Amino acid sequence: MKKLNTNGVKTLKVFHLIFVMMWVIGVVTMGIIYFAYPQSGDELYSYFYIMRLVDDILVIPGAMLTTVTGIIYGTFTNWGFFKHRWITVKWIVSIFVIVVGTFIFSPWLDNCLEIANSERDTALSNMYVTQYTPLIGIFSGMQSTILIFLVVVSVFKPWKKKKL
Numbered sequence: 001m002k003k004l005n006t007n008g009v010k011t012l013k014v015f016h017l018i019f020v021m022m023w024v025i026g027v028v029t030m031g032i033i034y035f036a037y038p039q040s041g042d043e044l045y046s047y048f049y050i051m052r053l054v055d056d057i058l059v060i061p062g063a064m065l066t067t068v069t070g071i072i073y074g075t076f077t078n079w080g081f082f083k084h085r086w087i088t089v090k091w092i093v094s095i096f097v098i099v100v101g102t103f104i105f106s107p108w109l110d111n112c113l114e115i116a117n118s119e120r121d122t123a124l125s126n127m128y129v130t131q132y133t134p135l136i137g138i139f140s141g142m143q144s145t146i147l148i149f150l151v152v153v154s155v156f157k158p159w160k161k162k163k164l
Contacts, residue, residue, distance in 0.1 A: 112129050
C-alpha cells in the first residue's frame with residue numbers, strides 16, 4: 001500500500017493532534033463542570049445541558065476523528081497498528097475509553113439531563129441524579145487521566161518494538 005509523503009504525514013499529524021486536543025479538552029472540561037454544584041433545578045438542567053453540549057461538540061467528534069486519523073496513520077505510514085507495543089496500548093485503551101463513554105457515561109448524562117429538564121427543582125433530590133452525578137464526575141476525572149496518559153505515551157513512546 002502506498003505511504004504518505006513527508007508533507008502528508010505532517011498534515012495528518014496536525015489534524016490528529018487537533019482532534020486529540022478536542023477529545024482531551026472536552027473530557028477535562030466535563031470534569032471541571034462537575035465542580036459547579038448547582039443550587040436550583042434550572043442550574044442543574046444547565047449543568048447537564050452544558051456537559052451534553054461539550055460531549056456532542058468536542059468529545060464525540062474528537063474521539064471519532066482521532067480514531068479515523070489513527071487508522072490513516074496505521075494504514076498509510078510506517079507506524080502500523082501493532083508494530084510497537086505503545087501503539088497497541090493506545091489502541092486498546094482508546095477503544096476502551098470510547099466504549100465506556102458511549103455505553104455507560106453518555107446514558108448516565110442523558111438520563112440526568114432528562115430528569116433535570118422534566119423535574120427541575122425536585123431533580124436536585126432525585127435518587128438517580130444524586131447517585132449518578134458523582135459517578136459522572138469520577139468518570140470524567142478517570143477519563144481525563146487516561147487520555148492524558150495516552151498523550152504521554154505518544155510523546156515518550158515507551159516499551160520496545162514488538163518482535164514479529
